Amino acid sequence: MRDKLVEKLIKGEEKRQREGLELIPSENYVSEDVLKANGSVFTNKYSEGYPGRRYYGGQEFTDQVERLAIERACKLFKCKFANVQPHAGAPANVATYFALMEPGDTIMGMDLSHGGHLTHGHPVTYISKIFRFIRYKMKNIETGEIDYDEMLRVAMAEKPKIIMAGFSAYTRELDYAKFSEIAKKVGALAIADMAHIAGLIAGKAVKNPFDYGFDVILTTTHKTLRGPRGGLILTRDSEEIAKKIDKSVFPGFQGGPIMNTIAAKAICFGEALTPAFKKYAEQIIKNSRSMAKVFLNNKIRLIGGGTDNHCVLADIFGSLGVTGKEGQTVLDEVGITLNMNMIADDPRKPMDPSGIRFGTPAITTRGFREKECKRVAELMILTLKNKDNKKVKDSVHKEIKALAKKFPIPKKFV
Ligand SMILES: Cc1ncc(COP(=O)(O)O)c(C=O)c1O
Structure with missing residues (x-):
């Protein structure tokens, strides 16, 4: 690319996507x-x-x-x-x-x-x-x-x-x-x-x-x-x-x-339209259910009580005393991208709501199955509970980077 400034930004975004885990439910990696x-x-x-x-x-x-x-x-x-x-x-x-x-x-x-x-x-x-x-x-x-x-x-x-x-x-x-x-x-x-x-x-x-x-x-x-x-x-x-x-x-x-x-x-x-995509869609739901289960086992309230799709909505303020914004920020620090979200009848404001929303379309594209998703959910909760503990966060970040390396973003799916 002749425009080195833009090229640098594209490379930076590539690296961010490669090394982190994308849990924003509306995002994915295309072929x-x-x-x-x-x-x-x-x-x-x-x-x-x-x-x-x-x-x-x-x-x-x-x-x-x-x-x-x-x-x-x-x-x-x-x-x-x-x-x-x-x-x-x-x-x-x-x-x-x-x-x-x-x-x-x-x-x-x-x-x-x-x-x-x-x-x-x-x-x-x-x-x-x-x-x-x-x-x-x-x-x-x-x-x-x-x-x-x-x-x-x-x-x-x-x-x-x-x-x-x-x-x-x-x-x-x-x-x-x-x-x-x-x-x-x-x-x-x-x-x-x-x-x-x-x-x-x-x-x-x-x-x-x-x-x-x-x-x-x-x-x-x-x-x-x-x-x-x-x-x-x-x-x-x-x-x-x-x-x-x-x-x-x-x-x-x-x-x-x-x-x-x-x-x-x-x-x-x-x-x-391929059979491979059908398997992918089924795996997305299995993966989000495995993450939801970890949250529920840790007594974290989920809006809707669980999930039937790609997405989970957790009331982390009500359950852990961590606001949605704090959750989004601290998880970003350890390489997990998701978004803060209002929960139903949220007592808090949209710019710092009670919830976080996360989902599995992108990590399922990377090849994650229930086992890896369960581990990611455990690491998320560990991070949320230790949001001011640098040692814990560094160790989580290391594990997330290793997981991302083990499951590179694929270039083709069929
Ligand atoms: C249900 C629904 N409809 C419409 C949109 C808008 O799509 P876009 O951002 O491509 O305009 C979104 C985006 O998140 C959505 O979730």
């Missing part, structure tokens, strides 16, 4: 093929429009690669229509809201403090000024059970146009049949934002909302799906809905698609 496609000459190309209907010439290969990505996405998630152009998860969500609602219409989504995402209607977002958001919550924080009765009651009264199932910090499986039933009763569309668990759905390790009558699925292509950073909108079978979504993504909301990322998405979907 060399995904990286190559993302850095390919498709970067140079403008392709506003859709395959066969572009506003620029020279689309022989872009049309083919976008069609391939669409075809693979539909096969992977069992649906008829896919829009592979959203630049990321948030634009996919916003474009879908504009496609299927009018300003002032109502969406029902999971409360942010109970696991929902900012794009499901937090007041700091612009969309909350345009659409009306109402919320549902857990009935029981200790088991993660959603309050479906209350959801039905509120939905009957407020008549939302969309009922959104999906989350960024929730550890149990949603009852999609109940969501669908409630949506039908009130005349709403059932939409799932599966950004976090798309890889688990693709690998059939958890349920697919389309099997329970969902109309649309929104997702990112990074996280558990292990592709490039990007968004994806899937429509089960309604051509009318798919057409509205296409129009909303372009020209409604975005300009030209990022073709290099679409090529990388096509590779990611191809990888996710």
